[in-house]
Amino acid sequence: MYESISKIYKGMLFMFFDINIFIDIIPDSIGVFMIASACKSLYESYGHDYFKWAQLLFALLVPFAAVNDFYTLGLEYSIIGYMYAIAHGVLFSLGLVYLFLGLTPYLKDFSFGKVKLLVVLNLTMTFMMTFKEFISQSYFGTGLVIISIFGLLATILVILEIRLLKKQLEIQ
Amino acid sequence: MNKKFLRLTQIGVILILISSVVNGLFLHFNRLDEVLFLDTYMDFEAESGLSRYMYYVTNKNDDRRVYGIELEEHVHLEVLHQHEIELPFYKVVVLDITPRNYKSDEITTYNEMKLLFNNNDRLVVNNSIIRLFPTRDYDHFSWRSGGSSNTGESYVVYSVKEKTTIEAFNIPQEVEDLVQVKFGERVDNYTSVDEIILPLEVDYSFKVSTMIEKNTKVIGVFFEVKTDKGDAYLLDISSSPSLEYEDIKAFVKENR
Numbered sequence: 001m002y003e004s005i006s007k008i009y010k011g012m013l014f015m016f017f018d019i020n021i022f023i024d025i026i027p028d029s030i031g032v033f034m035i036a037s038a039c040k041s042l043y044e045s046y047g048h049d050y051f052k053w054a055q056l057l058f059a060l061l062v063p064f065a066a067v068n069d070f071y072t073l074g075l076e077y078s079i080i081g082y083m084y085a086i087a088h089g090v091l092f093s094l095g096l097v098y099l100f101l102g103l104t105p106y107l108k109d110f111s112f113g114k115v116k117l118l119v120v121l122n123l124t125m126t127f128m129m130t131f132k133e134f135i136s137q138s139y140f141g142t143g144l145v146i147i148s149i150f151g152l153l154a155t156i157l158v159i160l161e162i163r164l165l166k167k168q169l170e171i172q
Numbered sequence: 173m174n175k176k177f178l179r180l181t182q183i184g185v186i187l188i189l190i191s192s193v194v195n196g197l198f199l200h201f202n203r204l205d206e207v208l209f210l211d212t213y214m215d216f217e218a219e220s221g222l223s224r225y226m227y228y229v230t231n232k233n234d235d236r237r238v239y240g241i242e243l244e245e246h247v248h249l250e251v252l253h254q255h256e257i258e259l260p261f262y263k264v265v266v267l268d269i270t271p272r273n274y275k276s277d278e279i280t281t282y283n284e285m286k287l288l289f290n291n292n293d294r295l296v297v298n299n300s301i302i303r304l305f306p307t308r309d310y311d312h313f314s315w316r317s318g319g320s321s322n323t324g325e326s327y328v329v330y331s332v333k334e335k336t337t338i339e340a341f342n343i344p345q346e347v348e349d350l351v352q353v354k355f356g357e358r359v360d361n362y363t364s365v366d367e368i369i370l371p372l373e374v375d376y377s378f379k380v381s382t383m384i385e386k387n388t389k390v391i392g393v394f395f396e397v398k399t400d401k402g403d404a405y406l407l408d409i410s411s412s413p414s415l416e417y418e419d420i421k422a423f424v425k426e427n428r
Contacts, residue, residue: 086192090185097181100173112173119177123184130191133199133232134260 001045001106002169007038008099009162015065016155029066032058032092039099050102057095061087082129089126093119109168111161118154125151202261204231208427209287210413212300212390213347216249216271217406218307223252223270224392227413228287229262229420236293238267242286243302248272249285259417262424271304280304301346305394305406312336312401316377327381328407335375341365342396343409350391351409352383371400384411388423 014031018024036058043051064087100115125147132140207230214224226241241249250272257264282302287295313330320326343353343365354362356379357372384391392410413419 086188090188094181094185097173097178101175101178104173115173116177119181123181123188126188127184127191130188130195134195 001042002166002172004038004041004045005162005166005169007034007041009159009166011035011038012155012159012162016159024069027066027069029062029069032061032065035095035099036062039095042099042102046102046106048102050098054095054098054102057091057098061091061095064088064091082132085129086126089122089129093122093126107165110165114154114157114161118151118158121147121151121154199261204229204262204424204428207234207265207287207295208424209295209297209299210388210390210423212302213344213350214300214390214392215303215305215344215394216274217305217394218271218274218276220307221270223268224410225390225412226267226269227390227415228265228267229424230265232258232261232263234263236289236291238265238287239290240288241267241269242288243282243304247274247280247282247304249302257415259415259420262420264415264420274304275306276304277306279306303344303393308406312399324384324411325381326384326410327379329377329379330407331377332374335373337400338372338374338397339370339400340396340398341368341370342398344393344395347391347393347409350384350387350389351411353395353409354381354383355379356381380407382409382411384409388413388419 011031011034014026014034015028016031017026018028019026036055039051039055039058042048043055064084068084068088096115096119100110100112103110104112125144128140128144128147132144207228210227210229212226214226216222216224237254238251240251243249248271249269251267251269253268255266257266280303282304283300284296284298285300285302287297289295312334313332313336316329316331318326318328341353341355343351353365355365355368356362357374357376362379362381380395382395390411390413392408394406395409396406
């Protein structure tokens, strides 16, 4: 369990930090791959179908994230950016729910509310993205910035929660 | 985390997928194959340093930039600045342009121009009329004041240095039906230029008012006033097009 949680923690950090020097030097794709790999280990250890689904969803996200890592500049309006945003929103959110649904019986003190908040914000952002061409850029931009700030805070809270869990498992 | 939340997430995902497919199809059918240039009537005077705005409509994800406009070999309009106005589906690109190194003794008219994009694309535009004028001296009248309102009306007040007889007004034929030009010897008394009895003597000042209905045509032309003091005098008539979404949508529907 500890090794899998440690991988999920590192994977989330890779996805969270973006340092772009022509390409993302902390690639999201490696982070997503680490989470998928952690899901695989969890499935092999505990045998829950939830982990299998989570592994499949994160594995599907890897190629989208890899393409995104190489197209960081001017991505906002490109078709690649649009596809990544939709794929990320759908696969990441659903993958996260399956992963933590599988972990629920083993984590008594874990705050699932923060994960739920992250999923809801992520899906809201993705839903907005599907309408971005229909809405005036100023309204869309303002709405997206507000949701993104909350999404960022929720991501930080989830990462901190996983870090805490990792430390607890390390002591045990 | 429970199964109920999983169900809600699944419903959210299905909604997103339906929305992206429907909206994607909608976007596909509204997509422009090539940029649409707004009908443009524009005059420039050599060495005046005057710059004017030109507009075209394109898809939101078109990130090309125009680096020049070719009228003929060695005759170019330089793009000083380019900015964009975002609308639903489309964006309007605004080009601030001026003639580059143009010198000539006569008026040259161009009915076709070539947009040069930074990715080496070339686009021939033939819904525009560009006229390049030689440099003129303005000894008889001098510009005193001017202004415009957001209803499409603009005016210029000129001072007359000495008693001058106006012999003819000449509005470019192409914009004659698009512009209402009024003339007043006194600033509070206007007469349509069609109704003025010529020749007409002016000895102090006069005001020219132009009214252009808001539409998607771009007008920036010279209005010639022939006088007894010699060469034609050039006044400026200009208007910015309406960039409201509904107007642009109608323009795209009509021209795509």
